[in-house]
Amino acid sequence: MIKSSRAIGHLMDLLKVPGPSGGESAVARLVTEKLIACGCKKTWVRHDAAHNKIGEGYEVGNLIARLPGTIKAPRRLFSGHMDTVPLCRGAVPVRRGDRIVPRSKTALGGDNRTAIGCLLSMIEVILRERLPHPPLTLLFTVGEEVGLKGARHVRTADLGKPAMGFNYDGGNPARITIGATGADRWKAEVSGISAHAGVHPEDGVSAALIASRAITEVATKGFFGSVRKGKKTGTSNIGSIQGGEATNQVTDLMVLYGECRSHDPAFLDRITNSYRSSFERAAASVKNTAGESGSIRFTVARDYHSFEMKKDSSVVRRAEEEIEKMGLTPSLSISNGGLDANWLNSKGIPTVTLGAGQHNAHTLKEYADIGEYLLGCKLALALATAP
Ligand SMILES: [Zn+2]
Numbered sequence: 001m002i003k004s005s006r007a008i009g010h011l012m013d014l015l016k017v018p019g020p021s022g023g024e025s026a027v028a029r030l031v032t033e034k035l036i037a038c039g040c041k042k043t044w045v046r047h048d049a050a051h052n053k054i055g056e057g058y059e060v061g062n063l064i065a066r067l068p069g070t071i072k073a074p075r076r077l078f079s080g081h082m083d084t085v086p087l088c089r090g091a092v093p094v095r096r097g098d099r100i101v102p103r104s105k106t107a108l109g110g111d112n113r114t115a116i117g118c119l120l121s122m123i124e125v126i127l128r129e130r131l132p133h134p135p136l137t138l139l140f141t142v143g144e145e146v147g148l149k150g151a152r153h154v155r156t157a158d159l160g161k162p163a164m165g166f167n168y169d170g171g172n173p174a175r176i177t178i179g180a181t182g183a184d185r186w187k188a189e190v191s192g193i194s195a196h197a198g199v200h201p202e203d204g205v206s207a208a209l210i211a212s213r214a215i216t217e218v219a220t221k222g223f224f225g226s227v228r229k230g231k232k233t234g235t236s237n238i239g240s241i242q243g244g245e246a247t248n249q250v251t252d253l254m255v256l257y258g259e260c261r262s263h264d265p266a267f268l269d270r271i272t273n274s275y276r277s278s279f280e281r282a283a284a285s286v287k288n289t290a291g292e293s294g295s296i297r298f299t300v301a302r303d304y305h306s307f308e309m310k311k312d313s314s315v316v317r318r319a320e321e322e323i324e325k326m327g328l329t330p331s332l333s334i335s336n337g338g339l340d341a342n343w344l345n346s347k348g349i350p351t352v353t354l355g356a357g358q359h360n361a362h363t364l365k366e367y368a369d370i371g372e373y374l375l376g377c378k379l380a381l382a383l384a385t386a387p
Helices: 004-015 027-035 050-054 110-128 149-153 207-220 265-285 315-327 341-345 371-383
Strands: 045-047 063-067 077-083 093-096 099-102 136-141 164-168 175-180 182-191 225-229 234-245 253-262 296-305 331-335 351-354 367-369
Touching: 004 027, 004 093, 004 110, 004 371, 027 045, 027 063, 027 110, 027 136, 050 149, 050 341, 077 110, 077 149, 077 341, 077 371, 093 265, 099 296, 110 136, 110 164, 110 265, 110 296, 110 367, 110 371, 149 341, 164 315, 164 341, 164 371, 175 315, 175 341, 182 207, 182 265, 207 265, 225 265, 234 265, 253 265, 265 296, 315 351, 341 351, 351 371, 367 371
Parallel strands: 077 136, 077 164, 164 351, 175 331
Antiparallel strands: 045 063, 063 136, 093 099, 099 367, 175 351, 182 253, 182 296, 225 234, 234 253
């Protein structure tokens, strides 16, 4: 019942509209227009107040459409994110055979406009054909690419307390992602003591030396990059180092930002704590002639919590059944990146993540596979209307 030309048209329209994280108002406007054109009542569609909680100049909150059911069954949630990565700036989508690709040197934004096109196509068919359906909620989030911000701040009451969720953010329509990593984001402010680097360097405490000793210790202990201790695994990275003003001045301030990830919350704590303790030890180890040492201010925010759903949970089973009915072989996977589903699961909505044809996300080689996109649309329709 999905008309290919309509579904592809929605995707092409969506790919043309920019939507950097925090600047999603233009794409949200287009999605709202399309929802209304698909037959949604204006009163079903609204923004939440997530942007007020995020701050940082976010233009709009998450866009939510709540459809009343025509059959009595628990509410189902479908979600996708509206924002695209900076590499998509200026992207112009063109069709090339069975793919949609960027015309010049940009990413495409198939991550995650394939999801939005897919959910619009699903709703269009449901309302046009008057297909029986349980109450449905569509959630289009903001700020996913910069730390799942919209999903973090969404309120389950605004979603109508759905019983299960289907998040779209992937390629292969037969793959069901049932778990994802958790992550910490940290900031280390390293304070030293400044002194003239040529006249009295011994009076100074170098923040640069402290930072480098700390990093060396983290790496020596095996907590840098790819981390493996017995059966426990994770990753860590230092993403930014800033500091220093002049070559003739002992560096008195360095600020480092980093992240740590693991599927195991206790091991994630261990990786992050290894950074904290290495910085503290390094600060204590660097002293000037007066015996003064530097100091550390280490702050951590749990970016999102890891999750892993049971293979026999009803939402996983349901996705598997519908994929099988389409003649595909479902496979289960665990993601090493965060997903909006991390927060939806944390908030008590068991949510799997599915694919609708996005590939090579965040690269110049990004493309959308039209065949997979149409299968994703078909699967969404089946999941939304199955009794
Ligand atoms: Zn994505």
